[in-house]
Amino acid sequence: MLKFTDVHTHYGSIEALKGINIEVNEGEIVTLIGANGAGKTTTLMTMCGLPQASSGTVTFEGEDITKKPTDQIVSNGIAVSPEGRRIFSRMTVYENLQMGAITTDPKYFDEDLERVYKLFPRLQERLDQRGGTLSGGEQQMLAIGRALMARPRMLLLDEPSLGLAPLVVRQIFEIIKEINEKEKMTVFLVEQNAFHALKLAHRGYVLVNGEVTMSGTGEELLASKEVRAAYLEGGH
Amino acid sequence: MEYFTQQLINGVTLGSIYGLIAIGYTMVYGIIGMINFAHGEVYMIGAFVSMITFLILTMIGGVWLPLALLAALIMAMLFTSIWGWTIERMAYRPLRGSFRLAPLISAIGMSIFLQNLVQVLQGARVKPMQALISGGFEIMEKDGFTVTISYLQIFIIILTIVLMTIFTLIINKTSLGRAQRATEQDRTMAALIGVNVDRTISTTFVMGAALAAVAGLMVTLYYGVIDFYIGFLAGMKAFTAAVLGGIGSLPGAMLGGLLIGLIEAFWSGYFTIEYKDVAAFSILVLVLIFRPTGLLGKPEIEKV
Ligand SMILES: Nc1ncnc2c1ncn2[C@@H]1O[C@H](COP(=O)(O)OP(=O)(O)OP(=O)(O)O)[C@@H](O)[C@H]1O
Ligand SMILES: [Mg+2]
Numbered sequence: 001m002l003k004f005t006d007v008h009t010h011y012g013s014i015e016a017l018k019g020i021n022i023e024v025n026e027g028e029i030v031t032l033i034g035a036n037g038a039g040k041t042t043t044l045m046t047m048c049g050l051p052q053a054s055s056g057t058v059t060f061e062g063e064d065i066t067k068k069p070t071d072q073i074v075s076n077g078i079a080v081s082p083e084g085r086r087i088f089s090r091m092t093v094y095e096n097l098q099m100g101a102i103t104t105d106p107k108y109f110d111e112d113l114e115r116v117y118k119l120f121p122r123l124q125e126r127l128d129q130r131g132g133t134l135s136g137g138e139q140q141m142l143a144i145g146r147a148l149m150a151r152p153r154m155l156l157l158d159e160p161s162l163g164l165a166p167l168v169v170r171q172i173f174e175i176i177k178e179i180n181e182k183e184k185m186t187v188f189l190v191e192q193n194a195f196h197a198l199k200l201a202h203r204g205y206v207l208v209n210g211e212v213t214m215s216g217t218g219e220e221l222l223a224s225k226e227v228r229a230a231y232l233e234g235g236h
Numbered sequence: 237m238e239y240f241t242q243q244l245i246n247g248v249t250l251g252s253i254y255g256l257i258a259i260g261y262t263m264v265y266g267i268i269g270m271i272n273f274a275h276g277e278v279y280m281i282g283a284f285v286s287m288i289t290f291l292i293l294t295m296i297g298g299v300w301l302p303l304a305l306l307a308a309l310i311m312a313m314l315f316t317s318i319w320g321w322t323i324e325r326m327a328y329r330p331l332r333g334s335f336r337l338a339p340l341i342s343a344i345g346m347s348i349f350l351q352n353l354v355q356v357l358q359g360a361r362v363k364p365m366q367a368l369i370s371g372g373f374e375i376m377e378k379d380g381f382t383v384t385i386s387y388l389q390i391f392i393i394i395l396t397i398v399l400m401t402i403f404t405l406i407i408n409k410t411s412l413g414r415a416q417r418a419t420e421q422d423r424t425m426a427a428l429i430g431v432n433v434d435r436t437i438s439t440t441f442v443m444g445a446a447l448a449a450v451a452g453l454m455v456t457l458y459y460g461v462i463d464f465y466i467g468f469l470a471g472m473k474a475f476t477a478a479v480l481g482g483i484g485s486l487p488g489a490m491l492g493g494l495l496i497g498l499i500e501a502f503w504s505g506y507f508t509i510e511y512k513d514v515a516a517f518s519i520l521v522l523v524l525i526f527r528p529t530g531l532l533g534k535p536e537i538e539k540v
Contacts, residue, residue, distance in 0.1 A: 048428060070427040079429075086425040088418060090534075099418050102411055103430035150429065 251497020276471020482533020
């Protein structure tokens, strides 16, 4: 469904991605794990053309989207809950959800809203609250809800568990699983929380300094010595 | 009381004109966080295009007045829209992401260019025009002083109310308005939900320019004289209005415009006409001391 072929991405002269190959198939949850600064966010954002890859190709459903403008990529079936959530803080919860639906046919709006309410009843209780005053967990729910309002075929999530209490993390991961299983949504999940992410995902990639060093099914990676040593020591 | 009412009517008329120009400042500031320093010139061009359209129509002769007004309005909006778009494309977009002062300087350059262009094309002398809409209602009379509201004033005030209502609806209810508000708050996120950020910014410049054109038309009709330099002072005052009301806020720009118009009318009515501009700017200074965000500007409440 989505494929990276030898993708390099630069910030000025800094090479953040050094030729990576990644594939996400329809219906899968694929996770990308790695340390701070490994290039996870860059990988996810390169999918959206922000920044664009400096060489290599990104294809989505067979179409080359490497040089496409961001607004066209995301209106074609990709939706993002980005790093830091980026809720429109001066807008209400309801308005944020409306924003998510900006590229869709208005006739789907009510139906999509119902779906988001069902997944996140908390949001429905807080429709008139300003986005900026929500708690961290609520903001994360809103960021995912807003992405779903775009009726994507593929959902990109950048560290949805960051800064959340373990209980809330579990809740968010449950919901990702539910969306994937019930709605057949393809999910690309960037995570630091490697244990949860690998348990949830069908497949995973490990990113080190802008290069993919390992890949495999979630179980394989969870069992791997290197992964355990680098990302899973100290608890869980 | 009669005198007061008369100044009130004059002030509201003037305030409508300032308010329409101020909306352009506030919308552009809202979306790119910068002042469009060439906006006063856009208004001046609107005034010139309206006057030229009227002159041509008078030469042809026999055109029904409402139709002439409509023609002037459309021509003025068309020309200013093109300039609004050009200003963004030439003075702002190429410098997006460079240091903050750069686009301001290029916009001032644009403004000087436009003044000179009009001066070259139209000459530096003041252009007079005969009154197109005359007459009015006498509202009250006492001791030989008559309070009147002219048809022109009614036209200006009503058109302003209509346009402001339309703009408020566009910003609050349409997907264009949503795209504008999203771009205003977080350009990257706006792109990520599918907003064409470049086009949204261009559209904002064009919308502001079109309103300035209406103000230009109004001024041509109201004062009957224009010259290539009117954009400077009107621009300063409308900018003051936008800051007074809270820059970035649409209702703020309207309120600010109204206040500046009222201050000017009352000051020239009760004190001396010479210092009316000083009065408006002094009020601005006072308001900013006590409310740095302007009257309706909201302080940022953000949690990251
Ligand atoms: N806008 C930018 N300009 C310059 N360098 C950047 C920019 N964004 C990221 N980088 C650099 O690119 C590299 C990869 O960053 P990236 O944000 O992709 O890492 P990450 O894996 O998401 O890290 P984290 O887990 O901390 O979010 C880092 O070295 C970072 O400093
Ligand atoms: Mg990151």
